[in-house]
Amino acid sequence: MTQEGLEKFIIKQGWSMFGIVPFEVARKNLEKHEKVFQKWIENGFGADMDYLKKMQKDRYHPERKLADVKSVIVLGANYYSGDNSRDNSEDNRPINGPNNSPFNCGKVARYARGRDYHKILKKKLIELSDFLKFENPQAETYVSVDSRPSVDRVLAECAGLGFFGKNTCIIDPSRESFFFIASVLTNLDLKPTEVRHMPNCGDCQKCINFCPTGALVAPGVLDARKCISYLTIENKGGIPENLRSKIGNRIFGCDACQEVCPFNVGRAHKQQITIDKLKLEYGKGDCLDLCEIFLIKSDDEFTKKFAGTPLMRAKRRGLLRNACVVAGNSGNTMLIPHLEQFIKSTSDEMLAEHATWAILKLKNLK
Numbered sequence: 001m002t003q004e005g006l007e008k009f010i011i012k013q014g015w016s017m018f019g020i021v022p023f024e025v026a027r028k029n030l031e032k033h034e035k036v037f038q039k040w041i042e043n044g045f046g047a048d049m050d051y052l053k054k055m056q057k058d059r060y061h062p063e064r065k066l067a068d069v070k071s072v073i074v075l076g077a078n079y080y081s082g083d084n085s086r087d088n089s090e091d092n093r094p095i096n097g098p099n100n101s102p103f104n105c106g107k108v109a110r111y112a113r114g115r116d117y118h119k120i121l122k123k124k125l126i127e128l129s130d131f132l133k134f135e136n137p138q139a140e141t142y143v144s145v146d147s148r149p150s151v152d153r154v155l156a157e158c159a160g161l162g163f164f165g166k167n168t169c170i171i172d173p174s175r176e177s178f179f180f181i182a183s184v185l186t187n188l189d190l191k192p193t194e195v196r197h198m199p200n201c202g203d204c205q206k207c208i209n210f211c212p213t214g215a216l217v218a219p220g221v222l223d224a225r226k227c228i229s230y231l232t233i234e235n236k237g238g239i240p241e242n243l244r245s246k247i248g249n250r251i252f253g254c255d256a257c258q259e260v261c262p263f264n265v266g267r268a269h270k271q272q273i274t275i276d277k278l279k280l281e282y283g284k285g286d287c288l289d290l291c292e293i294f295l296i297k298s299d300d301e302f303t304k305k306f307a308g309t310p311l312m313r314a315k316r317r318g319l320l321r322n323a324c325v326v327a328g329n330s331g332n333t334m335l336i337p338h339l340e341q342f343i344k345s346t347s348d349e350m351l352a353e354h355a356t357w358a359i360l361k362l363k364n365l366k
């Protein structure tokens with residue numbers, strides 16, 4: 001297999017960027033970052049994401065997954081789908097919903113607007129792995145995107161896809177930071193891609209200053225317990241009352257620390273989504289109608305509506321909880337009867353408490 005052949009295959013698959021790094025280089029970085037991770041967990045910044053701690057050894061020691069690993073191919077897939085009226089960083093403003101219905105729309109973070117990237121990208125990784133095996137019958141591989149044990153950002157940094165910003169995201173200085181990261185470990189001795197010179201954030205602090213909940217507690221350090229992305233997606237319980245107003249109209253995930261980043265402003269929209277299924281039209285788009293969410297009566301109904309999209313991760317209970325918070329923040333008193341009806345229909349105390357909070361907030365009693 002020629003390097004050119006491999007690169008052509010990757011480009012044809014639609015990846016926006018890629019890099020190849022010798023495992024030995026990655027190993028040293030992983031060693032350093034394992035200590036950072038350890039401290040992060042000890043500080044409680046990982047919130048309830050116990051799976052991260054459980055997977056620690058497998059994540060930071062890829063040789064446990066592929067004993068003879070020699071190279072790592074790291075791939076990036078852009079997911080930025082352009083801006084519209086709902087994409088602004090003053091997210092406490094109420095916004096119109098579909099068909100211009102007044103102020104009843106919850107904003108979905110950009111990464112979750114299309115089809116579930118785990119499935120789409122994993123399929124591509126398997127094709128890439130098959131290609132390597134076809135060209136080199138002795139090839140062995142281990143593929144990963146997000147949920148498998150892998151430290152995606154550290155691998156991306158090592159392979160030259162970008163640098164760690166103070167918002168903790170990997171930023172490609174010649175593009176932006178709205179891209180997914182995936183990787184293939186292989187026992188093949190591949191030629192590394194050129195080392196790119198990377199800038200850093202310099203004196204900028206915008207992400208830290210603009211984070212609605214103060215979750216970036218120091219440059220490059222995120223406290224997930226305060227992060228809207230964690231609170232609206234991974235968190236299985238209630239949302240602390242003192243943070244609810246700060247969530248604004250974000251019903252699933254948060255992009256604020258990327259939206260304000262000078263590496264993205266005025267540049268991200270120039271990027272294309274090159275893997276079709278990541279486009280808005282293959283998922284639920286940028287906005288969820290709150291009234292529709294309140295009417296989802298069962299987990300089956302929820303699955304029918306959201307199967308195949310990243311929104312499944314919050315489950316029906318999580319999305320209803322988030323919808324209550326966004327309703328409370330909307331300023332739209334027309335949502336009060338929907339919330340009252342919802343309280344009558346639910347036996348879930350946590351949800352009823354969030355809906356009650358929303359009603360009081362809309363009546364200016366909170």
Ligand code: B12
Binds near residue numbers: 234
């Ligand atoms: C757990 C997790 C979360 C958690 C915790 C986030 C976090 N920052 O750790 C929550 C649920 C909050 C989350 C949110 C999001 N996530 Co997430 N998440 C993950 C996951 C599964 C693990 C991340 C991890 O290992 N964290 C451990 C901590 C210690 O690492 P860290 O916060 O990144 O910190 C690093 C830097 O700060 C750096 N560092 C250390 N000291 C210093 C000092 C300075 C000055 C600097 C600059 C850096 C620096 O070292 C640390 C790593 O060792 C990865 C996928 C994976 N398998 O790796 C996706 C991943 C990181 N998430 C991703 C995305 C897209 C998001 C969201 C944008 C989604 C959204 N819109 O809501 C937000 C972004 C929020 C943010 N600012 O990070 C992408 C990021 C792509 C990219 N270009 O960076 C990943 C890689 C998934 C993927 N495969 O594409 N996520």
Ligand code: SF4
Binds near residue numbers: 210222226229255257
């Ligand atoms: S995702 Fe939102 S809440 Fe989390 S650190 Fe970034 S700006 Fe703050």
Ligand code: SF4
Binds near residue numbers: 200206208260
């Ligand atoms: S907003 Fe500024 S400090 Fe934050 S990641 Fe972007 S360049 Fe770095």
